[in-house]
Amino acid sequence: MDLAKIKKDFPILSKKDALIYLDSAATSLTPEPVLEAMDAYYRTYRANIHRGLYKEAERASNEYEEARVVVARFIGAQADEIIFTAGATGSSNMLMYALEHTDMFQEGDEVVTTIMEHSAVLIPLQAFAKRKKLNIRYIELGENFQLDYEQAEQVITSKTKLVALTLASNVLGTINDVTRVARRAHEVGALVIVDATAAVGHMPVDVTLLGADFLFFSGHKMCGPTGVGVLYGKKSELAKLTPSFLGGGIIEDVTRTDFVLGLKPWSFEAGTPNIAGVIGLKTTVEYLEKIGVEKIQTHCREILAYAQQELQKIEGSTLYSAEPAYNVGIVSFTLDTVHPHDMAEILGKNGVAVRAGHHCAVPLHTELNVPATTRASIYLYTTEEDIDALVSSIKKAKEIFNI
Ligand SMILES: Cc1ncc(COP(=O)(O)O)c(C=O)c1O
Incomplete structure (x- = not known):
């Protein structure tokens, strides 16, 4: 998959103040065609x-x-x-x-x-x-x-x-x-x-x-x-x-x-x-x-594996995310006692778009015993650099919360 070419297909990713977009499970971006x-x-x-x-x-x-x-x-x-x-x-x-x-x-x-x-x-x-x-x-x-x-x-x-x-x-x-x-x-x-x-x-x-x-x-x-x-x-x-x-x-x-x-x-x-x-x-x-759904799936799995690996390294993080082999490209997580909404707000201020909350799946969160999670979701235009930006933003949030 030619990732650079794919990114160019999405005009919103080329604008001056473009977000690091990790919220595709809420809604994905629209390509030029x-x-x-x-x-x-x-x-x-x-x-x-x-x-x-x-x-x-x-x-x-x-x-x-x-x-x-x-x-x-x-x-x-x-x-x-x-x-x-x-x-x-x-x-x-x-x-x-x-x-x-x-x-x-x-x-x-x-x-x-x-x-x-x-x-x-x-x-x-x-x-x-x-x-x-x-x-x-x-x-x-x-x-x-x-x-x-x-x-x-x-x-x-x-x-x-x-x-x-x-x-x-x-x-x-x-x-x-x-x-x-x-x-x-x-x-x-x-x-x-x-x-x-x-x-x-x-x-x-x-x-x-x-x-x-x-x-x-x-x-x-x-x-x-x-x-x-x-x-x-x-x-x-x-x-x-x-x-x-x-x-x-x-x-x-x-x-x-x-x-x-x-x-x-x-x-x-x-x-x-x-x-x-x-x-x-x-x-x-x-x-x-034209791109190939199998190729998109493979790409999302690779980026997800990287995201899981990097998020796991952050002290205090807990991941709620299935293994990449049977995952569409979603990683939900919590960080110590930080409320996911606070986390998402700080990430948003750093230009990283994620979603926080119960994601319209309340009984699941009750079962997981967490009121809310922060969710990063991956799609065909997501890169390892996007994940790096997420991780460095979370680290900044950790400093703000002094944890
Ligand atoms: C698994 C799943 N089902 C159903 C829906 C509802 O989709 P829509 O809001 O487009 O009707 C969503 C949206 O988040 C979803 O993720």
């Missing part, structure tokens, strides 16, 4: 999709539908299994509402999730379980910041109707063995929902290999635009759902009293979508494919 693709839409062919009969409208519709093909290919799916949404949170809520309106769940059934889920999964799942009177059970943490797979086998039983789990933790970086959990879930006839938000664009993702019935992610965690995401639904499972958001663009026929919905997946995209965002997402996938 993606900016150009969105700019071109707004400047030269802005039109609504699937409506107009003039050339700009046709081009916008074509680009939008081409994005469905490109995104599907990227995750090993079919184009008609891809729904564009506002992001992972939008996908998760849409899915939970749609599942709630099926007859698949009865009072007392169980849903299984993991202790390392993001609120985007956990909160809609809890609300759904409350409304349907379902019991939530957890796959717990095992050794080395991995899931306890033996306990997972036990907790998924004939009562389990749904298993929702993250492919990669946004705190620990851990890449979970979704294939293994999905195999067990399918043995008992449970649906498998995968949160791939921290994984897509960071490692190869194939919905069939994973055994995902549904899978979702956000564009902005993979160098794409904000406000756009994807919900993948296996054709046979998507067929069982009806859309909860209704409106224009999804209707086959309407009378005074009733309506007939159009085809899936389009019927899940009522109203005018984020057209520029979807077009930007298509270019993002093409950009990542």
